[in-house]
Amino acid sequence: MDLFLTLDAGGTSTRAVVHDATGTCLGYAVGSGGNPTASGVETASATMRSTTAEALEHAGAQPKHVGHALAAMAGSTVRLAGVDDGLRALGVPVPLHLGSDIEAMFFSGTAALDGAALVSGTGAAAIVVTNGTTTARSDGRGWLLGDAGSGYWIAHHLVRAVTADLDHRGPRTALTDALLSAAGVASGRTDDKDALLDQLVSILYAIPTPGIARFAPLAFDLADSDAVAEDIVQTAAEGLADTVLALPSADRSAPLVVGGSVLFHQPGLRSLVAELLRGSGWTGPVNAVSDGTAGAMSMNLRSAGVVIDESSHARMLASLADVRTRS
Amino acid sequence: MDLFLTLDAGGTSTRAVVHDATGTCLGYAVGSGGNPTASGVETASATMRSTTAEALEHAGAQPKHVGHALAAMAGSTVRLAGVDDGLRALGVPVPLHLGSDIEAMFFSGTAALDGAALVSGTGAAAIVVTNGTTTARSDGRGWLLGDAGSGYWIAHHLVRAVTADLDHRGPRTALTDALLSAAGVASGRTDDKDALLDQLVSILYAIPTPGIARFAPLAFDLADSDAVAEDIVQTAAEGLADTVLALPSADRSAPLVVGGSVLFHQPGLRSLVAELLRGSGWTGPVNAVSDGTAGAMSMNLRSAGVVIDESSHARMLASLADVRTRS
Numbered sequence: 107m108d109l110f111l112t113l114d115a116g117g118t119s120t121r122a123v124v125h126d127a128t129g130t131c132l133g134y135a136v137g138s139g140g141n142p143t144a145s146g147v148e149t150a151s152a153t154m155r156s157t158t159a160e161a162l163e164h165a166g167a168q169p170k171h172v173g174h175a176l177a178a179m180a181g182s183t184v185r186l187a188g189v190d191d192g193l194r195a196l197g198v199p200v201p202l203h204l205g206s207d208i209e210a211m212f213f214s215g216t217a218a219l220d221g222a223a224l225v226s227g228t229g230a231a232a233i234v235v236t237n238g239t240t241t242a243r244s245d246g247r248g249w250l251l252g253d254a255g256s257g258y259w260i261a262h263h264l265v266r267a268v269t270a271d272l273d274h275r276g277p278r279t280a281l282t283d284a285l286l287s288a289a290g291v292a293s294g295r296t297d298d299k300d301a302l303l304d305q306l307v308s309i310l311y312a313i314p315t316p317g318i319a320r321f322a323p324l325a326f327d328l329a330d331s332d333a334v335a336e337d338i339v340q341t342a343a344e345g346l347a348d349t350v351l352a353l354p355s356a357d358r359s360a361p362l363v364v365g366g367s368v369l370f371h372q373p374g375l376r377s378l379v380a381e382l383l384r385g386s387g388w389t390g391p392v393n394a395v396s397d398g399t400a401g402a403m404s405m406n407l408r409s410a411g412v413v414i415d416e417s418s419h420a421r422m423l424a425s426l427a428d429v430r431t432r433s
Numbered sequence: 434m435d436l437f438l439t440l441d442a443g444g445t446s447t448r449a450v451v452h453d454a455t456g457t458c459l460g461y462a463v464g465s466g467g468n469p470t471a472s473g474v475e476t477a478s479a480t481m482r483s484t485t486a487e488a489l490e491h492a493g494a495q496p497k498h499v500g501h502a503l504a505a506m507a508g509s510t511v512r513l514a515g516v517d518d519g520l521r522a523l524g525v526p527v528p529l530h531l532g533s534d535i536e537a538m539f540f541s542g543t544a545a546l547d548g549a550a551l552v553s554g555t556g557a558a559a560i561v562v563t564n565g566t567t568t569a570r571s572d573g574r575g576w577l578l579g580d581a582g583s584g585y586w587i588a589h590h591l592v593r594a595v596t597a598d599l600d601h602r603g604p605r606t607a608l609t610d611a612l613l614s615a616a617g618v619a620s621g622r623t624d625d626k627d628a629l630l631d632q633l634v635s636i637l638y639a640i641p642t643p644g645i646a647r648f649a650p651l652a653f654d655l656a657d658s659d660a661v662a663e664d665i666v667q668t669a670a671e672g673l674a675d676t677v678l679a680l681p682s683a684d685r686s687a688p689l690v691v692g693g694s695v696l697f698h699q700p701g702l703r704s705l706v707a708e709l710l711r712g713s714g715w716t717g718p719v720n721a722v723s724d725g726t727a728g729a730m731s732m733n734l735r736s737a738g739v740v741i742d743e744s745s746h747a748r749m750l751a752s753l754a755d756v757r758t759r760s
Binding site: 243244245247248250251252254262265266269270273274275276300303306307310311315318345348349352354 | 570571572574575577578579581589592593596597600601602603627630633634637638642645672675676679681
């Protein structure tokens, strides 16, 4: 047997799929966060090992049957020494190839080798893919310098708007009650703004950066009924559209794949971004994807010489959906 | 002898002054950062000890001659256990009273017991002082949640504007060359924006938060010639004016004392803030101060029952300026 092991290692979960050369999925498993820059190389390596073992068991296969292994993950390969120790210890007899997580997301959304991808999760970035590889990137500069329109960016604007509201420095917003409740601030005497702010300060500064991104969904929950929330979502959409439009070499008729936890779970944001792009002459299809697993499978198959076309891509997506239901 | 020891403990320097009950300064010394929340209680305590020893020597006095000791510093008193260990070990026979650094700044600028103070240094906050004590505060919620118009706020907007410029996501700005130079980014091939951005990311993420505030002066240097810099400065001024105007109980004819490294060193920002306040009906005088040392002296004297009026306040300022020249 010459099986394919494909890993999609994200900050909050790691997906492992065992498949054959036709893209038919035989085993699947989900583990905890396996991004070596977020979790550390040792944790990432251990998570990949356990998730792989589970996917192989699900497939009724052994580590020695793996003939091709690829992991898609954020971070440059220079920092990833030791990340394949877990797979080697498990007995996977082939080297682990590494690929870009955002390229994987692109290939989840299309069988094409040319186009662009936009991700907004905790961070945000866009790339141009030309002939199957990244040829330009925009943003993805992290919480301090960039990531315009990301979960962190949205949450940061949200928590500042709430602080300004409580301080009477900014407009009243329904985000305030929503955040105080979500962050676990004891309401009690709501007339004592300094007491509420002191609690909010204690709770939010204790969350390691950029963890406040977890509060971003509150902005979407209230965007239809609250002007401050609506403005944050609109400005996030403009930031994300600008990130795509800044790509110097993007073919505006090629597919744009959008994903990441924020863009995938917020169809309203996707519509706003797509509308802004259409208004700027973007004519290509906009496809949303939940993750980069199918794309990582494509990368793994292509690096073994397998040709992926639209129909094999569609069959692979269907097989992946099927194995996920069964896992 | 019944001398007064007054300390003004800031994040970057600690000032110690030995004076008598008339506010005549006898000895003065400057030490390193002595803010216990920034430097830790042990370091703060040791800095206060060494700076005090130097000021006493300058005054030709001994620790046992100190009859009244007060330190103005940021941070609540509950976190300050042990901060007076250094002075006790030195042989200062009286307890160390603690006062608010922003109240001290207020009393540096006026002999009045009522008014308001606005500080913009690394952070930013405003208070109302009523009958000599803080009765309301606005902002001062730190780099993540507030500090609108502070050095960190200005620098954060600046570094994001530079990143967006390099990424072609934002307007061209002269801040880019200024920041690349100030941050020590090797220019080299200026056409390779990703290489420049990778360097900028490495350098700026290595600076512990909120240390990027050090780059705030670049915005003021270029505000007259660069639209992006001008907009950052204007928005900072609006944030600071809003912080003052949000104070619920501020008497708009009472003195407003402004200080902190940003407001003290940037007269252009002070003018913009004063103009915005005048436009909103603020009629009281706006006095700029370099630090809270004279105000901490006032607090120390007043807690010993000494009455400070305009003429004794003026004499105290003159004596402090004189001892600083001689130290």
